Amino acid sequence: MEEQLLYYAIKYQGNFNQIYKAVTKNEPINKNELTKMKDALTCSYTTILSKDYPTRLKEIDSPPFVLFYYGDLSLCNRDCISMVGMRACSDYGRKMALSISFNLAKKGKVIVSGMAKGIDAYSHLGAMKGQGKTIAVLGSGIDYCYPKENLSLYQLLKGEHLVISEYPGAMIPKKECFPIRNRIVAGLGEKLIVVEAKQRSGTMITVNFSLNQGKDIYCVPNRIGEYDGCNRLISQGADILVDVEDLF
Incomplete structure (x- = not known):
């Protein structure tokens, strides 16, 4: 499920509402595309299902499904x-x-x-x-x-x-x-x-x-x-x- 969230987050450019819809519909993922997405990542990431996801963010409204980050x-x-x-x-x-x-x-x-x-x-x-x-x-x-x-x-x-962002890659x-x-x-x-x-x-x-x-x-x-x-x-x-x- 964590990789599924990553797929949605990259596909929908971090848009919370679109990711939410994909999650609720259990939208299928393309495994080949997912592999390419992961290979293209230069940063680290965590999902709301991951153990290292920031605890405080789980308590807010609309917590990001995925956080991309550099650093600690x-x-x-x-x-x-x-x-x-x-x-x-x-x-x-x-x-x-x-x-x-x-x-x-x-x-x-x-x-x-x-x-x-x-x-x-x-x-x-x-x-x-x-x-x-x-x-x-x-x-x-x-x-x-x-x-x-x-x-x-x-x-x-x-x-x-x-440095953290819910938006992937070089999104303007x-x-x-x-x-x-x-x-x-x-x-x-x-x-x-x-x-x-x-x-x-x-x-x-x-x-x-x-x-x-x-x-x-x-x-x-x-x-x-x-x-x-x-x-x-x-x-x-x-x-x-x-x-x-x-x-x-």
Whole structure:
């Protein structure tokens, strides 16, 4: 059954609904095609039926049937904290992402983010500077680095940390892939930190996933009149984060 799930995941390019339909109909597989698919893989993979599948992801809505990955999958089972925020972040947001992830890494926490430019990238970098570990969840195929400007970061993460995706090969990301992958970013973290955000953004999609999963939300406050997504979340009941000790 694990190979059957792999076949569906590659055939349907990680599309959850199409894979689900194939599973429920017990759609037959082509063994020759499956062999070619496996031979073409350059990454590792795990399925929801595998022993090493991340435990936390089994608890979320629509858990990926298959995860493709490079690096140390066991990082998913350590103490993980998710960090998200704006792509076009301010200098303040950059500094806060670097500082928070650095200090959390020093405390042994694994930082989970989406490897987008801006807050995501700085969260990964801060964790590495703190001699810690970090996990990148892609919205593209596991072999497709997006954005291209993060290629050096992508290579570092593949070799020394963990890069995962429910999308196989070099699949070019579609607009709808990024909101969908945010359920994984939220699912892997025990808590979610929002560093900087607009009120309407992809970051808020991750916040909603985290809330639905019963996670605590922590927000870095910002000046009134600037990017006020965090301040709005705080006013609605999210915890305020002024020091990493606030998390504990």
